[in-house]
Amino acid sequence: xxxxxxxxxxxxxxxxxxxxxxxxxxxxxxxxxxxxxSPRPHAGWTEVRDAAQAGPSVPQAAxxxxxxxxxxxxxxxxxxxxxxxxxxPRRALTDGVARPVLVWxxxxxxxxxxxxxDWYDGARLAALGDIVVVAANYRVGPLxxxxxxxxxxxxxxxxxxxxxxxxxxxxxxxxxxxARTVTVGGQSAGAYSSLMLALDPETSGSITRVLLQxxxxxxxxxxxxxxxxxADAYLRLLGIADGTDTAKALRALPAEQLLAAYGRLSAxxxxxxxxxxPMYPVLGGPGMPRxxxxxxxxGALEGKPLLVGTTHDESTAFFAFDPRIQNLTTTAALDVLTxxxxxxxxxxxxxxxxxxxxxxxxxxxxxxxxxxELFRDGSLEIADHHAAGGNxxxxxxxxxxxxxxxxxxxxxxxxxxxxxxxTFDAFLDSPVLAGAGATQRALGxxxxxxxxxxxxxxxxxxxxxxxxxxxxxxxxxx
Numbered sequence: 032x033x034x035x036x037x038x039x040x041x042x043x044x045x046x047x048x049x050x051x052x053x054x055x056x057x058x059x060x061x062x063x064x065x066x067x068x069s070p071r072p073h074a075g076w077t078e079v080r081d082a083a084q085a086g087p088s089v090p091q092a093a094x095x096x097x098x099x100x101x102x103x104x105x106x107x108x109x110x111x112x113x114x115x116x117x118x119x120p121r122r123a124l125t126d127g128v129a130r131p132v133l134v135w136x137x138x139x140x141x142x143x144x145x146x147x148x149d150w151y152d153g154a155r156l157a158a159l160g161d162i163v164v165v166a167a168n169y170r171v172g173p174l175x176x177x178x179x180x181x182x183x184x185x186x187x188x189x190x191x192x193x194x195x196x197x198x199x200x201x202x203x204x205x206x207x208x209x210a211r212t213v214t215v216g217g218q219s220a221g222a223y224s225s226l227m228l229a230l231d232p233e234t235s236g237s238i239t240r241v242l243l244q245x246x247x248x249x250x251x252x253x254x255x256x257x258x259x260x261x262a263d264a265y266l267r268l269l270g271i272a273d274g275t276d277t278a279k280a281l282r283a284l285p286a287e288q289l290l291a292a293y294g295r296l297s298a299x300x301x302x303x304x305x306x307x308x309p310m311y312p313v314l315g316g317p318g319m320p321r322x323x324x325x326x327x328x329x330g331a332l333e334g335k336p337l338l339v340g341t342t343h344d345e346s347t348a349f350f351a352f353d354p355r356i357q358n359l360t361t362t363a364a365l366d367v368l369t370x371x372x373x374x375x376x377x378x379x380x381x382x383x384x385x386x387x388x389x390x391x392x393x394x395x396x397x398x399x400x401x402x403x404e405l406f407r408d409g410s411l412e413i414a415d416h417h418a419a420g421g422n423x424x425x426x427x428x429x430x431x432x433x434x435x436x437x438x439x440x441x442x443x444x445x446x447x448x449x450x451x452x453x454t455f456d457a458f459l460d461s462p463v464l465a466g467a468g469a470t471q472r473a474l475g476x477x478x479x480x481x482x483x484x485x486x487x488x489x490x491x492x493x494x495x496x497x498x499x500x501x502x503x504x505x506x507x508x509x
Contacts, residue, residue, distance in 0.1 A: 033079055036055065039080055041079070041081075043083075051153075052118075053086070053147060055115050057070075057113055057194055058113040060109065061109060061187075066174070066282045067174070067177065068187075069187065069190050069317075070187075085146075087107055087112050090108075090286040090289070091172055092142070092172070094140075095142070098352050098438075099444070099461065100463070112168055113170075114146075114168055115199075116153070118164040119157055120157055120158055120161050126207075129209035130162050131212040132162065133163070134199055134214070135221065135242075136192065136218075136221030139220055140311075141171055141176055141220045143171060144221075145168055147168065149454060163207060165195070172290065172310065173289050174286070175310075176311050178253075179277065189228075190317050196213075214486045215229060216242025217244065219247060222242075227319055229335060235335075239335065242486070243337070243410065244339075244340060245410075245444055245445075247406060247409075248405075248409025249404045249405040253312060261310060268295050304401065333420060337413070337425070339413060339425070339427075340426055342442040342443060342445075342446050342447060344441030347444070350401070351439065351443075356398065364396065368397065384399045384400045384403075423489060423490060425506070426505045429442055429446060430509035438462055440462060450474055451475070481506075
């Protein structure tokens, strides 16, 4: 099927009850003078563009969570990397009825990921929910989050995401989507990004509803001073001396060299128990003019229905394979927590989790504490504030854990993704599933149906809305 976009025609592929359009450019390739620059409009094309295959990923190293999600063959290329993938019900292209839209952002710690990967293929979700699903690439790692505002590099990943939302407003009607009913959502770094977009005055007007899956809201935005220090350290690793034309030097280097230096910087800054990357959204930069807390207090999310949730055991994904954490003693675990929150709070937190988990090792207690600190507490804080203001709010917890669980991951970070997208076959080498039979697929339909109904109506018919600090109103899956 052929569809018109503002930049040219694209031909999609019929896949069951959905039509998939992959690898559609939403911005010019970020190469040459456009590397480390804000996204620019794509020049367009004259012939019908084949949209059967996703475009390349943005430049990146391997994910930190390969042992959890599974390995991927590197598929990145700067040229042609800023693309969207649109999945729409077949009848949406012919019946004239505009469907609600879900714009969904991948995770990856602001360092890896791609909206074109089969993990996040939206065709089945689009068909199940009768919605239009859009998944996109955005620049990550140093190419997306290097903070050098003097050369125009500041929160380029969020700027890419804002460009995608503009593309959706201008083009989604051609795919059967309703630009007036747009849910922005994502998982992990994608959830963090979704909330940023919903709170930013520059983008919030195009967003109707918000879906936040496992957002690391315990991670404060990067301070501009710290981001500048990390940028200076990065330039030193690249051998770019003071007084050099920094922009010219950075644009002349092979992307592989930029990634290698980022890996070395990550190793230099690594601290046990700290999952923050060296570069991620900077407070005061484009897309994040104020803190989340200030934006919420200012009413920036008012009137937008919210669906927010976590998995039961988020942090096992980060620590189950880390011997520094697995070998912790009680004293060492307290020391790591103290470095994060201070001694008294560390002792209180550790004891609370130890009492709740009487048979747990220090590593398991520490990991449970980090699940709350990084993911659950912030998600509930957002939900409490939103519900207290009278806004429609739903909270879930994804509890499914595989029967075979040799690494004791439980319901870990990313565990719900194959269930949402019905992409079980794409996770065959992932320990989060250990097989996908009828039970798992039924749970996936339940979870995906609830999400799709939220995208469509802003409500979920068989689910009580959340009330502040009311654990009984949290919907459990698994």
